[in-house]
Amino acid sequence: MKPQLITIARIKGAHGVKGEARVQSFTADPAACFTYGPFLDRDGKPFLTPVKWRPQKDDFIVTFREALTREEVAALRGREFCVPRNALPEAGKDEFYITDLIGLRAVTSDGQAAGRVVAVENFGAGDLLEIEGDEGRFYVAFTRADVPDVDLAGGIVTIVMPDTDDTPENG
Structure with a gap:
């Protein structure tokens, strides 16, 4: 059975000329989205692996292990990053996802x-x-x-x- 996938971030666009991306996090602790290992696509296949990130305004500037050009990152705008639901921490009392x-x-x-x-x-x-x-x-x-x-x-x-x-x- 395919695991339930949860969207935790998405690419907002390219940043600079070195293949970095602006990434919007959807996790309660915004930087936590980078702790789940490689991001998965909507089919559950490993997609991109963040290796460095820094906050900028409401986003993060992210460098990935995979070598991407600015144009490749720009083409990924709107692409969602997922993790399996069971990888997320248990919700607290009176909390839920x-x-x-x-x-x-x-x-x-x-x-x-x-x-x-x-x-x-x-x-x-x-x-x-x-x-x-x-x-x-x-x-x-x-x-x-x-x-x-x-x-x-x-x-x-x-x-x-x-x-x-x-x-x-x-x-």
Whole structure:
């Protein structure tokens, strides 16, 4: 069975003329993404091996073991780096990885089925759970108020249904 892969970083573009890359990390400790050994591609095959990195603004400037030209790095822009899910440290109490939410059943606070979590998105204003239910897809803000309980062992997230009354109030 192919291991579940988690995206931990991506190439934002080339840096300089020596084949270095600007890399955006998605790990809680941004530099930790370089401690997992060679980066894997989405198929789980070793792709690039970081050997040196230094922070710069919101990114890292990375040199890889594999000799790359500036043009080769530029062509890799947007390429994601992955690691097997089981390579990540265990989440602490009341913590979890976003990827662990995908596929969980969503129920309302009164126990009614609402659908399944199909994605976790962030369009700039915070994380949103994308739920697919009988009536289609909808989003719920991933906050403690709107998602009061995440039960990974039970495979359930409890959600507060968004208010869908679009009727303006007369005042």
